[in-house]
Amino acid sequence: MAHHLEGRDNVVTLHTLGKALGGSGALICGARVLIDFLVNRCRPFIFATAPSPLMAVAGQEALAILEDEPWRQAALQERVALFGAEMGRRLPQVPLSGSQIVPLIVGPDAATMALAAQVQARGLDVRGIRPPTVPEGTSRLRVSLTLNASEAEVIRLAEVLEELWPDL
Structure with a gap:
């Protein structure tokens, strides 16, 4: 059949x-x-x-x-592109995923979690991800772009990351 x-x-x-x-x-x-x-x-x-x-x-x-409501997908892709452009201008050495889930690899666990805490202290909900969820030495921030974040908040996130990004 x-x-x-x-x-x-x-x-x-x-x-x-x-x-x-x-x-x-x-x-x-x-x-x-x-x-x-x-x-x-x-x-x-x-x-x-x-x-x-x-x-x-x-x-x-x-x-x-x-x-x-297909406009939702288009608007989200605009947020992804905006974040990519802002990060490319501010932190060009940090590779991006091109999707709405953006892993920003920091490396060491302690540095990742400290950076996540500093970003969260600025009112931005970015999580640190570390082993065993990811391989040792590849701890990262997970940025989840949604339509709940305005364009201004996306730009602010890039600004905060630029200011706080560790020199490892």
């Missing part, structure tokens, strides 16, 4: 519902015959990891908002 799918790309896709969609979990999309196969052959996995009804509804609503 699935022979018509042979050789095609992206027959099954996995989509996370965390971070940008504000929930948790994931969903798998594919042809009905493949989804039916997964439901019938992976029952123990499905029932052991099924999302709560609340997360399922939250994911469904988040997807509807994305479809109905």
Whole structure:
């Protein structure tokens, strides 16, 4: 029954519902015959990891908002570009990810956590990430750009990082 799918790309896709969609979990999309196969052959996995009804509804609503309000994605990409331009001008030696989740690698754990505390003391919610979440020696700040931050706040974050960035 699935022979018509042979050789095609992206027959099954996995989509996370965390971070940008504000929930948790994931969903798998594919042809009905493949989804039916997964439901019938992976029952123990499905029932052991099924999302709560609340997360399922939250994911469904988040997807509807994305479809109905495409301006949100465009506005977020503008924030990402603004942060990239500001950081490129102020701290060109710091590589950027180009996405709304921006890991800024500092290196040593203590320096990372001290920098995170200083940035937070200035009223900016930037978290330090250290081992075991990341490899030893690659501790980083995690900047999560959202539409909750104004353009002025994005610029202010770059200014604060420029001022506080450690000389390691």
